[in-house]
Amino acid sequence: AFTGVLSPLTMGSDQDKMKAEGARVVLINGSSSPDLAERTAQFLRNQGLNVVNVQNSSPQIANTTVTDYAGKPFALKYLVSTLRISQYRIFSKIQSGPSVDVEVILGEDWAKNNNLP
Secondary structure: OOOOOOOOOOOHHHHHHHHHHHHEEEEEEOOOOOOOOHHHHHHHHHOOOEEEEEEEEEOOOOOEEEEOOOOHHHHHHHHHHHOOOOOOHHOOOOOOOOOEEEEEEEEEHHHHOOOOO
């Protein structure tokens, strides 16, 4: 029988882990709100997330999606929690040497339900 202590391999809060991971994140505005990606990027940068690019997309999408290209679990968990992304909109497409680690496409759900200034 196992009698050892189970403890997390990485110490600190989810936000600390996300910062330490240093994932390069691109935000794409897939909503009808023209400045949503810029406002979201500023908010996330203030939280310590490494947002490296902000873009606009067409066509517009209803639901925010996130794709992990580099195996960045702490950034992924933080984004899913912070942006309230549905479990059905989380994708993993691990690539070798990706130009960005995580891509978020902001949808109408985030445009209509956020607390951004």
